[in-house]
Amino acid sequence: MSRNVSKSKRKILIQFDGDEHPSVFDRVVAVDAGAEAVFAYGGVAPERVQPLVHGAIFTRGAADLKHTAIFIGGSDVAQGEALLASVKKTFFGPMRVSVMLDANGANTTAAAAVLAAGRHLDLAATTALVLGGTGPVGLRAARLLAGQGARVRLASRSLERAKAAAKAVNEVCAGERVEACAPQGEKELTEALAAVQLVIATGATGVELLSAEVRKKAQALRVAIDLNAVPPAGIQGVDVMDKATDREGVIAYGAIGVGGTKMKIHKAAIRQLFERNDQVLDAEEIYELGRKILGNSG
Amino acid sequence: MSRNVSKSKRKILIQFDGDEHPSVFDRVVAVDAGAEAVFAYGGVAPERVQPLVHGAIFTRGAADLKHTAIFIGGSDVAQGEALLASVKKTFFGPMRVSVMLDANGANTTAAAAVLAAGRHLDLAATTALVLGGTGPVGLRAARLLAGQGARVRLASRSLERAKAAAKAVNEVCAGERVEACAPQGEKELTEALAAVQLVIATGATGVELLSAEVRKKAQALRVAIDLNAVPPAGIQGVDVMDKATDREGVIAYGAIGVGGTKMKIHKAAIRQLFERNDQVLDAEEIYELGRKILGNSG
Amino acid sequence: MSRNVSKSKRKILIQFDGDEHPSVFDRVVAVDAGAEAVFAYGGVAPERVQPLVHGAIFTRGAADLKHTAIFIGGSDVAQGEALLASVKKTFFGPMRVSVMLDANGANTTAAAAVLAAGRHLDLAATTALVLGGTGPVGLRAARLLAGQGARVRLASRSLERAKAAAKAVNEVCAGERVEACAPQGEKELTEALAAVQLVIATGATGVELLSAEVRKKAQALRVAIDLNAVPPAGIQGVDVMDKATDREGVIAYGAIGVGGTKMKIHKAAIRQLFERNDQVLDAEEIYELGRKILGNSG
Numbered sequence: 086m087s088r089n090v091s092k093s094k095r096k097i098l099i100q101f102d103g104d105e106h107p108s109v110f111d112r113v114v115a116v117d118a119g120a121e122a123v124f125a126y127g128g129v130a131p132e133r134v135q136p137l138v139h140g141a142i143f144t145r146g147a148a149d150l151k152h153t154a155i156f157i158g159g160s161d162v163a164q165g166e167a168l169l170a171s172v173k174k175t176f177f178g179p180m181r182v183s184v185m186l187d188a189n190g191a192n193t194t195a196a197a198a199v200l201a202a203g204r205h206l207d208l209a210a211t212t213a214l215v216l217g218g219t220g221p222v223g224l225r226a227a228r229l230l231a232g233q234g235a236r237v238r239l240a241s242r243s244l245e246r247a248k249a250a251a252k253a254v255n256e257v258c259a260g261e262r263v264e265a266c267a268p269q270g271e272k273e274l275t276e277a278l279a280a281v282q283l284v285i286a287t288g289a290t291g292v293e294l295l296s297a298e299v300r301k302k303a304q305a306l307r308v309a310i311d312l313n314a315v316p317p318a319g320i321q322g323v324d325v326m327d328k329a330t331d332r333e334g335v336i337a338y339g340a341i342g343v344g345g346t347k348m349k350i351h352k353a354a355i356r357q358l359f360e361r362n363d364q365v366l367d368a369e370e371i372y373e374l375g376r377k378i379l380g381n382s383g
Numbered sequence: 384m385s386r387n388v389s390k391s392k393r394k395i396l397i398q399f400d401g402d403e404h405p406s407v408f409d410r411v412v413a414v415d416a417g418a419e420a421v422f423a424y425g426g427v428a429p430e431r432v433q434p435l436v437h438g439a440i441f442t443r444g445a446a447d448l449k450h451t452a453i454f455i456g457g458s459d460v461a462q463g464e465a466l467l468a469s470v471k472k473t474f475f476g477p478m479r480v481s482v483m484l485d486a487n488g489a490n491t492t493a494a495a496a497v498l499a500a501g502r503h504l505d506l507a508a509t510t511a512l513v514l515g516g517t518g519p520v521g522l523r524a525a526r527l528l529a530g531q532g533a534r535v536r537l538a539s540r541s542l543e544r545a546k547a548a549a550k551a552v553n554e555v556c557a558g559e560r561v562e563a564c565a566p567q568g569e570k571e572l573t574e575a576l577a578a579v580q581l582v583i584a585t586g587a588t589g590v591e592l593l594s595a596e597v598r599k600k601a602q603a604l605r606v607a608i609d610l611n612a613v614p615p616a617g618i619q620g621v622d623v624m625d626k627a628t629d630r631e632g633v634i635a636y637g638a639i640g641v642g643g644t645k646m647k648i649h650k651a652a653i654r655q656l657f658e659r660n661d662q663v664l665d666a667e668e669i670y671e672l673g674r675k676i677l678g679n680s681g
Numbered sequence: 682m683s684r685n686v687s688k689s690k691r692k693i694l695i696q697f698d699g700d701e702h703p704s705v706f707d708r709v710v711a712v713d714a715g716a717e718a719v720f721a722y723g724g725v726a727p728e729r730v731q732p733l734v735h736g737a738i739f740t741r742g743a744a745d746l747k748h749t750a751i752f753i754g755g756s757d758v759a760q761g762e763a764l765l766a767s768v769k770k771t772f773f774g775p776m777r778v779s780v781m782l783d784a785n786g787a788n789t790t791a792a793a794a795v796l797a798a799g800r801h802l803d804l805a806a807t808t809a810l811v812l813g814g815t816g817p818v819g820l821r822a823a824r825l826l827a828g829q830g831a832r833v834r835l836a837s838r839s840l841e842r843a844k845a846a847a848k849a850v851n852e853v854c855a856g857e858r859v860e861a862c863a864p865q866g867e868k869e870l871t872e873a874l875a876a877v878q879l880v881i882a883t884g885a886t887g888v889e890l891l892s893a894e895v896r897k898k899a900q901a902l903r904v905a906i907d908l909n910a911v912p913p914a915g916i917q918g919v920d921v922m923d924k925a926t927d928r929e930g931v932i933a934y935g936a937i938g939v940g941g942t943k944m945k946i947h948k949a950a951i952r953q954l955f956e957r958n959d960q961v962l963d964a965e966e967i968y969e970l971g972r973k974i975l976g977n978s979g
Contacts, residue, residue, distance in 0.1 A: 105724075109695060109720060109732075110739065110740055113693060113741065117741070122410075122414050126404050133404065136404075138407075140409070141411070393713075395709060422705060422721070426701075431701070434702075437705075437706065438709060442705075
């Protein structure tokens, strides 16, 4: 009966996914990052999470709790946040495991995009325009930029939604660095780009958010990041493979160009989950981790 | 094509769970007990089990069938029993795998509680009162106690349900050792405790079943076991961490005090599943296993 | 952070199953064939497959894509074919993983049956009768036989359905080798068996398709294969364990007699999936693989 006594526990990642079928993407990355068993749950609702979390925290001794962790994914970031809140509420005292939120890949993607920008710009002295800023990745990117001291213009088609989003981000960041805008047409978009050094496009697939013509008028622009992976490009002239590519004087990144870093951050975050049992990896923590592994001073 | 020929088969545990999401608790324990692959199925109904069991018994040769086993869990013990019946019905001749029932943790918890009592009492000479005796753990505890020769008073709020439960247990144990009672108020509860050496409380969370005052009047009482893990205690004055703790002359066990043994038994039972392909581990078998691993003669 | 860099990726098999609970049979075989992680999905519909396939093809580099593969199972072969079509449509260029279809075990079973026949007959010079020919295994067997140059009589109770099935098979095989028939009664069945060297019965459980009496009148018959595993036999006088057993001058195979080869082919196919990332293993490919591993010239 002494079997398994001296061996260290297998690393178990419990995947909570609001979608019917738990993400294959997240499962493969979990395996590749060293999770030895992945318990994948689909169709998980925040109110059903408690007994599952109890199973995570009541099965291993205090010293071994770090070998169990929770990953929250799914295509719906708002639901992912509700799941995270539910998971955290179930923890008490030292009875907890580390947990990571990356619904829709939003945290790792936004972190990779902002880290890419930080290679070329002093973010604290940067004004950034986030197109499609009310979407899950846009919100995370605005939040990370504001957290680094940047001024952020958060753009959406609807001024009302842009204002609500900017307010939400300012509350998280405890500042007034994010302002809303809803540029209609080339003239207003050109104005929104005035004095902007960084543009990040995170809009819906199939929508061009910035034409080459308008972009050329943006005199201050130095870095353009387009996170759309499917043609047409969100920023005209930026290729999906671009990775610090010079595009008529602007440093361009495409979705795949950013994707390698995103993947590195995702795997490193999974590995970090298993180092202690008390971590919550959300936008800022994942960004900091990315900064560390890239040796990027920011 | 000789690959894998000489290697022994990986140990596969197939988890059938009546709940929508298969228990994380049972999955983690399975992994920690040495199962190399856990196939977790949620929302399993007895009438849907046959093809799944066929997959267990028709895939490996006779000598390797012991490397596949079935675990039946879920929060509903009655459904677990129906699943077990369905699984056993699908087996035929040597075409079977070992199977364990531990829905709601009832078998391992009841075994751990009765084993704790057996450290201090000669169960064959004991009269026991099981409070909350119609619940899943209470039923199992009454059954194990009767099987060890104890006289059992099975208590519930409803005399009718207590009688039905006592009858069911007596049928399983082929004896008349269990009698029903439904004590209302302190006076009747004091009477129910007369000449009782052991009390086990397995009631619903949040309900105090036995006050300190009534307990003090129980002159014969030597061991008090409270399986409620969430305050208030089911037996006033017993702490959740108590483990053979002296509480005013009574030896007390709380839910966590019993939990360590429960976990040991659970893991040992999983490991034992993989020793032969013809075992059915239900209440008595799990209790016997617990006795063996604890070196408890009681 | 250099961890996992030099190690080869774990072999991941993604199991898509149209049934609510993904097949235990297919999962066990996957494990035994060397898949190191099996991601089992039940209730998978063709229109929900795309994001899951994206997770397979976008997570590992080109050199490592061969360590991820897809298995399509489930009890409904038509749905399995729709799933396969959906999976293939999601691939593009080199962004693909190898995929195998074996819904209802139809491909591996039909391959094993036709390979058994090929040990005793020159298939290109054979006339075969497939009883229950409109079922999933019958269709696959007819297709494989026609592909080997045999003439095939595809029999069903309904001539209409037999004709539709024969037409479908002829289209896949680009020939006119398969003809439909719907023999009613002993006389017509005796006619259908005229000049037939091989009969394969793949009918529904519990139905005798060929009596001993009629079989004895089939002068040319040399091989009889009955794929029904549950009594009564589909071909009277063939035992489920028969494996090249002489039954009154006819070489007989029963379901279990063919089952060993089926299992070998199934495992070999899973192993082959992980050799390259561009394979599609359907009826013909699985048959060819079986021929190779059996050293059967055919």
